[in-house]
Each structure stands twice: as C-alpha cells, then as structure tokens.
Amino acid sequence: xxxxxxxxIIEKLKENRDLSDAEFLALLTTDEEEVRxxxxxxxxxxxxENYGTDVYVRGLIEFSNYCKNNCYYCGxxxxxxxxMRYRLTEDEILECCKEGYALGFRTFVLQSGEDPxxxxxxxxxxxxxxxxxxxxxxITLSIGEKEHDSYQxxxxxxxxxxxxxxxxxxxxxxxxLHPEEMSFEHRLKCLQDLKEIGxxxxxxxxxxxxxxxxxxxxxxxxxxxxxQPDMIGIGPFLTHGDTPFSNQPxxxxxxxxxxxxxxxxxxxxxxxxxxxxxxxxxxxxREMGLACGANVVMPNLSPRRVRKLxxxxxxxxxxxxxxxxxxxxxxxxxASKGYQIVTDRGDVKKS
Ligand code: 5AD
Ligand code: FES
Numbered sequence: 001x002x003x004x005x006x007x008x009i010i011e012k013l014k015e016n017r018d019l020s021d022a023e024f025l026a027l028l029t030t031d032e033e034e035v036r037x038x039x040x041x042x043x044x045x046x047x048x049e050n051y052g053t054d055v056y057v058r059g060l061i062e063f064s065n066y067c068k069n070n071c072y073y074c075g076x077x078x079x080x081x082x083x084m085r086y087r088l089t090e091d092e093i094l095e096c097c098k099e100g101y102a103l104g105f106r107t108f109v110l111q112s113g114e115d116p117x118x119x120x121x122x123x124x125x126x127x128x129x130x131x132x133x134x135x136x137x138x139i140t141l142s143i144g145e146k147e148h149d150s151y152q153x154x155x156x157x158x159x160x161x162x163x164x165x166x167x168x169x170x171x172x173x174x175x176x177l178h179p180e181e182m183s184f185e186h187r188l189k190c191l192q193d194l195k196e197i198g199x200x201x202x203x204x205x206x207x208x209x210x211x212x213x214x215x216x217x218x219x220x221x222x223x224x225x226x227x228q229p230d231m232i233g234i235g236p237f238l239t240h241g242d243t244p245f246s247n248q249p250x251x252x253x254x255x256x257x258x259x260x261x262x263x264x265x266x267x268x269x270x271x272x273x274x275x276x277x278x279x280x281x282x283x284x285x286r287e288m289g290l291a292c293g294a295n296v297v298m299p300n301l302s303p304r305r306v307r308k309l310x311x312x313x314x315x316x317x318x319x320x321x322x323x324x325x326x327x328x329x330x331x332x333x334x335a336s337k338g339y340q341i342v343t344d345r346g347d348v349k350k351s
Contacts (some may be wrong), residue, residue, distance in 0.1 A: 001026050006035040013265045014042050018225070024218050027262060028255075036258065043261035043293030046268050051295045053339045056271065056346025057330070058140065059105035059301035059323075061096045062310040063088040067113025069144070070179045073209060073248075075240035075311045076113050082242050086306045087117060090126050096323075097130055100301045101137070103327045104343040108134075109163070109298065111142040118143070120150045124157045131158025138345045140202075145186060148193045155197050162194045163202035165233055168209065169223035170216045177209060191227060200348055202231030202271070207259050208251020209237040217259065221266060230348040231296075232263055232270050235277030238313035253282050257292045264293025269350045271296050280317050286330075287337050296346065297334065299326040 009023045019027070027039065064087040065076045076083055088096075097108050108130060112118065118126075123143070130139055141154055142163035151162070166187060168174050174184040194201045205220050206212075224232060236251030256278060264272060273296035274289030282288070286297060300307060300318050307319040318326050334341050 001030070003032050003034060006030055006032060007038055010035070010039050010042055010265075013262070014046065017266050017268065021215075021218050024221060024262070025214060028214050028217060028258065036254075039258065039261045039265075040292045043264040044291055046264055047293045047295055050268050050349060054295070054342045054344070054346075055290065055334045055339045056107070056296045056344060057105055057327075057341050058107045058109045058273075058296060058298040058346075059096070059100035059103070060109045060111060060298045061088070061093055061100075062111050062300070062302045062306070063093050064112035064115040064118060065306075065310050066115040066117065068116060069114050069182060071182070072177055072179070072244040073206070073237060073240070073313075075243060075313055077243060080242045083311070084309055086309055087115070088303070088306070090122070090129065092303065093126055094129060094133065096301045096303065097134060097137075099323055101134060103324060104341075105301070106136060106343060106345045107138040107140060107161075108301070109140040109142055111163075112144075114144040120146075120153055123150075124153055127154055127157040127159050136345070138347070142202075145190045148197075151190075151193055151199070152197050155199060159199070161200040161202065161231070163204075163231065163233060164190055164194065165202075165204040165206075166191060166220075166223065166227075167205050168212070168216060169205075169219040173209075173211055173213075173216050176211045191229075195227070200230040201227070202233055203227055203229045204231075204233035206237040206251060206277075207234055207256040208249075210245050210248040212237075221262070224263075225266065230271060230350070232267065232272055233275060234259055234263070235275035236281045238277055238280060238315075240311070240313045250281060253278070253285060253288070256281075256285075257288055260289055260294055261292045269348055271346065271348055273298055276300075276317060277313065280313065280315055287333055290334065290337050290339055297330055297341070299323070299330050 278285035
C-alpha cells in the first residue's frame with residue numbers, strides 16, 4: 001500500500017476510532033518510517049487532547065510471588081522451582097502504602113501471583129484497612145481469576161479498579177500460552193463479572209508472545225472494543241530462562257510502540273501505561289511509550305529486599321532501587337519528554 005493511503009488510514013482511525021481488519025493489518029505491517037512517525041504523532045495529539053501532558057503514577061506493591069498457575073511464559077509459575085517465594089504481611093503492605101502516600105502516590109496497585117494463602121478474608125482485611133487509612137486514594141487489585149462473589153466482596157471492601165490482562169483474545173492462542181487447567185472462557189467471564197460489579201477494569205496482552213500472529217492482534221482490538229476497558233496494559237513478551245518458553249525470542253519494541261499508538265487512537269480516553277516490560281526491553285522504552293500515547297507509569301513500591309524475586313521475565317528493571325529513587329528517576333524520565341507526573345488518583349476521563 002502507498003504511503004499516502006496509509007496516512008489517510010491513520011486520519012480515518014483518528015476520526016472514527018475504528019478501521020476494517022484489512023486497514024488495521026496494513027498499519028500493523030507497514031515498514032514506512034514516515035507512516036510510523038505519523039501514527040506516533042497522532043496518538044500523542046489524541047493523548048494531549050484528553051489528558052494534556054499529565055502522567056498518572058501507580059504505586060505497585062508486589063505482595064506475593066506464590067502462584068498456583070503454570071502459565072508457560074511467566075517466571076513465577078508454580079513449576080519454577082528456582083524462585084525463592086515470599087509473601088508480605090498485611091503490616092508490610094500498609095507500610096508500603098504509607099511510604100507511597102508520602103511520595104505522592106494516590107493509587108496503590110496490589111499485585112500477586114494467584115496465591116491461595118491470601119483468602120478472601122485476608123484480602124478484605126487488607127483492602128478495608130487501606131481504604132480506611134487513605135480515603136483519597138484508589139485501590140487497584142491485580143490478583144488473578146476469582147469467582148464473582150469474591151470480586152464483589154473486594155469491591156464492597158473498597159477496591160476501585162482491577163487489572164486482569166486477557167493475554168490474547170484468540171482461544172487457540174490462549175491454549176498455546178497456558179496449560180490445560182486454565183480456561184479461556186473463565187478468564188473472559190472474570191472480566192465480564194468485574195465490569196458488571198462496577199470496577200474500573202484493565203485488560204491487556206503481551207506483544208510478540210510465542211505463536212502470536214498479526215491477525216490475533218486484530219482480534220485483541222475487537223475484543224477490547226466490545227469490553228470497553230478503562231485501562232489497557234500491554235508490553236513486549238520477554239523471555240524468562242526458567243520457563244517452557246526459555247527459547248522463545250523477545251517481542252519487539254517497535255511493534256509494541258505501534259500497538260500503543262493504535263490503541264490510543266481506538267480508545268482516546270483509556271489509561272495506558274508505559275510498562276516495566278517496555279522499560280526492560282530498551283533503556284528508554286517507557287519514554288518512547290509516553291511519546292506514543294501512553295499516559296501512566298507504574299513504579300515499584302515493594303520493599304527492596306523482595307523486588308528481585310518478582311521476576312516475571314529476565315532482567316526486570318528497578319529491582320535494585322528504593323521506592324523514593326524509582327519515583328525520582330521516573331519524574332526525570334517523564335519530564336525529559338515534556339510531560340509531568342501529577343499527584344492525583346488519575347481516574348479515567350471517559351467522553
Ligand atoms: N514477558 C512479558 N510480560 C509478562 N507477563 C507475564 N510474564 C511475562 C513475560 N515473560 C505479563 C502478563 C501478566 C502480567 C502481570 O505480566 O501479561 O498478565
Ligand atoms: Fe525505577 Fe528508574 S523508574 S529506577
């Protein structure tokens with residue numbers, strides 16, 4: 001397809017927030033540098049129209065790396081015997097929030113593997129304590145697949161948001177990334193339940209995950225268009241040496257950036273993080289992500305001693321820093337691109 005036609009497709013996407021499959025495919029596969037640059041610029045313009053130059057920060061607390069699942073891509077899968085497992089206590093989690101609040105965080109993201117130790121009762125206690133101590137903060141959970149009533153109970157205890165990446169909207173692909181015990185249908189049901197309960201919901205996927213085809217990414221866009229999530233988390237797939245995918249290559253930086261811009265144009269209001277995986281694949285990956293439509297960063301608030309242990313993929317960044325260092329580092333990185341971190345819950349601005 002000619003350069004001019006591709007530029008026109010981008011204009012059309014900006015206008016209609018949608019394209020045909022063939023048009024999406026053309027954008028995803030073009031090698032034209034000028035077209036890519038135009039796509040990135042348009043995404044940045046749309047981001048500025050909706051969120052100005054503000055960047056929202058989320059304090060990420062990785063409170064347990066125990067997991068009962070065995071996803072083939074993930075470094076903390078149950079089958080990885082080499083991981084030293086840890087859990088934070090409720091007091092340690094509250095201590096992270098205290099430190100985070102002082103650093104200007106107004107959203108806490110509690111993330112863990114699917115750890116049966118953290119029963120509904122324990123989670124409800126943690127969530128309600130954070131809610132009581134920090135009434136002006138948003139609480140985001142990212143603790144995997146649960147049943148409807150558990151999600152409802154966490155919501156009633158004060159959780160506002162939930163992150164559960166769908167990983168891929170193509171069933172056969174889902175099955176090549178996960179063992180038989182895991183169900184594509186259940187994952188989608190979880191996202192539906194979360195929406196119905198009233199959470200601000202985040203879905204998402206890895207770019208360049210093993211066996212991914214370009215057309216599957218179009219399925220992902222179609223799926224997101226139906227779900228209408230408030231947040232979309234994407235990052236490149238990154239190899240972890242102690243998983244069944246240890247010989248699979250990393251996803252690509254360029255392709256992730258392209259996908260970020262397309263998502264910004266499809267979902268002008270969406271909260272789109274420049275992820276840690278993006279910062280891991282390239283030292284300036286997060287900065288590039290911000291310039292391509294991303295408007296959220298998620299620095300680590302976990303105690304330093306456990307950071308290295310929450311290793312979903314090899315060479316994860318920010319494992320040696322204290323929370324305050326990470327916060328300061330990001331402040332500079334964000335400013336280097338002409339944006340600024342704001343002290344704000346950073347709720348979605350849906351038009
Ligand atoms: N590379 C990149 N992202 C990964 N995740 C898990 N393992 C990897 C990996 N090897 C992502 C998944 C998961 C999120 C918490 O991290 O998409 O949903
Ligand atoms: Fe963590 Fe730079 S963001 S050290």
